[in-house]
Amino acid sequence: MNLFNSYKxxxxxxxxxxxxxxxxxxxxxxxxxxxxxVLVLCYWIIALPHRVNIxxxxxxxxxxxxxxxxxxxxxxxxxSLLAYITSINFQRFRNFTLVQTxxxxxxxxFMSKLALYWIASSMQEIVLHRHYFWSVxxxxxxxxxxxxxxxxxxxxxxxx
Amino acid sequence: xxxxxxxxxxxxxxxxxxxxxxxxxxxxxNQFNLFxxxxxxxxxIVSPIQYVAxxxxxxxxxxxxxxxxxxxxxxxxxQLEKDNLHLKADRLLLGQLQSENKxxxxxxxxxxxxxxxxxITEVMSLRSDPFTHQLLIDKGAINGxxxxxxxxxxxxxxxxxxxxxxxxxxxxxxxDASHGIPVRVQRNDAIAVVHGSGAWDKLNVPxxxxxxxxxxxxxxxxxxxxxxFPAGYPVAKISRFEYQEGELYATVTATPVADLDRSRYLxxxxxxxxxxGADLTLDSPEIFDEPVQ
Numbered sequence: 225m226n227l228f229n230s231y232k233x234x235x236x237x238x239x240x241x242x243x244x245x246x247x248x249x250x251x252x253x254x255x256x257x258x259x260x261x262v263l264v265l266c267y268w269i270i271a272l273p274h275r276v277n278i279x280x281x282x283x284x285x286x287x288x289x290x291x292x293x294x295x296x297x298x299x300x301x302x303x304s305l306l307a308y309i310t311s312i313n314f315q316r317f318r319n320f321t322l323v324q325t326x327x328x329x330x331x332x333x334f335m336s337k338l339a340l341y342w343i344a345s346s347m348q349e350i351v352l353h354r355h356y357f358w359s360v361x362x363x364x365x366x367x368x369x370x371x372x373x374x375x376x377x378x379x380x381x382x383x384x
Numbered sequence: 385x386x387x388x389x390x391x392x393x394x395x396x397x398x399x400x401x402x403x404x405x406x407x408x409x410x411x412x413x414n415q416f417n418l419f420x421x422x423x424x425x426x427x428x429i430v431s432p433i434q435y436v437a438x439x440x441x442x443x444x445x446x447x448x449x450x451x452x453x454x455x456x457x458x459x460x461x462x463q464l465e466k467d468n469l470h471l472k473a474d475r476l477l478l479g480q481l482q483s484e485n486k487x488x489x490x491x492x493x494x495x496x497x498x499x500x501x502x503x504i505t506e507v508m509s510l511r512s513d514p515f516t517h518q519l520l521i522d523k524g525a526i527n528g529x530x531x532x533x534x535x536x537x538x539x540x541x542x543x544x545x546x547x548x549x550x551x552x553x554x555x556x557x558x559x560d561a562s563h564g565i566p567v568r569v570q571r572n573d574a575i576a577v578v579h580g581s582g583a584w585d586k587l588n589v590p591x592x593x594x595x596x597x598x599x600x601x602x603x604x605x606x607x608x609x610x611x612x613f614p615a616g617y618p619v620a621k622i623s624r625f626e627y628q629e630g631e632l633y634a635t636v637t638a639t640p641v642a643d644l645d646r647s648r649y650l651x652x653x654x655x656x657x658x659x660x661g662a663d664l665t666l667d668s669p670e671i672f673d674e675p676v677q
Contacts, residue, residue, distance in 0.1 A: 243437045248509040251645060257511065278398045282405070290430045293547060293554045294513040296419060297409030304406070308399040347414045349561040350515035351582025
């Protein structure tokens with residue numbers, strides 16, 4: 225019962241973040257959209273590494289690939305790599321202050337965007353837009369509030 | 385109870401399995417295109433998420449339509465009736481021209497068929513892959529949409545269907561860097577290929593000889609060669625034609641005539657017989673065999 229309840233909340237947050245990742249925005253704001261999938265995955269792996277892990281990251285990455293219409297496996301590979309790095313260091317990351325995790329998330333998202341560009345450019349002919357890296361900063365702005373809200377959710381609904 | 389030691393295989397092993405899967409997927413999808421048929425089912429799995437994400441905007445637009453004032457509705461109705469009248473008058477002339485054209489073509493013994501099957505589709509303005517130019521539309525395999533189907537709007541060619549789901553499909557736009565479309569210049573029938581540049585309002589026309597008769601402002605229409613797009617639809621206007629002295633090819637760029645980022649409704653065309661739209665009648669080969677005087 226408890227397990228079902230936990231996964232219910234976790235999957236609900238995943239669903240909301242997948243919707244937020246493709247939600248229609250004006251073209252000007254589109255580049256500033258935070259990287260919701262990275263944020264939610266990192267939160268759950270740091271909080272509950274025995275519940276959410278590389279497998280989940282892989283499946284979610286595939287979903288994201290299908291939703292965005294990119295080559296299958298691009299986001300899946302990146303998210304599972306990030307999940308690996310987070311899950312072998314989760315004890316350390318748990319003791320970080322909020323400022324430190326914000327900086328860490330910034331580095332993670334920057335690296336993932338760089339790797340995404342690298343994979344995409346080696347696979348097909350693409351063009352890099354000027355605003356591509358702005359979402360790193362918006363993600364860092366969003367992360368503290370996101371983190372506090374998710375912690376509130378986790379404690380309120382006793383997700384463990 | 386939380387344990388430090390998780391059950392199951394170690395993280396490193398899991399990572400290796402997953403990375404191997406991903407590389408396999410990347411190669412299978414990109415190099416060998418193995419997923420084009422399976423993608424119908426895969427896209428159907430995620431389409432509920434797409435509908436949920438699209439719902440607020442749809443609700444908002446129906447809401448804003450409902451609160452329009454009576455006066456605005458009357459005005460709009462009048463405007464539409466006027467437009468309709470003009471279009472119907474044009475259509476009268478079109479029917480006349482069409483029969484005349486048919487007669488002339490019969491005289492020349494060259495048959496050209498026009499197909500009229502088409503379908504209106506609505507754009508779901510969701511975010512797509514940041515590196516490519518795609519649109520999501522709300523028609524899929526159950527409506528008969530097929531891979532490579534031409535998509536236009538009322539101004540000109542928009543793109544072609546690149547992925548089909550059961551209820552949604554993806555359209556790759558003509559400005560995408562991987563897209564090319566065969567065209568001819570409307571003024572003098574010089575043929576070319578228009579490539580996307582990756583920017584919203586720019587197309588490249590490579591391999592145009594520096595002495596070609598192309599001017600700025602020329603309209604490029606689909607040539608029908610290649611069989612994907614039916615012939616005669618406007619694609620782009622030449623915006624720049626430059627050549628360096630001694631260069632073999634000129635630098636030619638064009639701007640798409642259709643508002644690619646602003647259209648809410650698109651038209652899907654059925655181009656059943658790939659070569660029906662193309663004018664493939666060649667002159668009899670004997671003429672070419674004769675020696676030039």
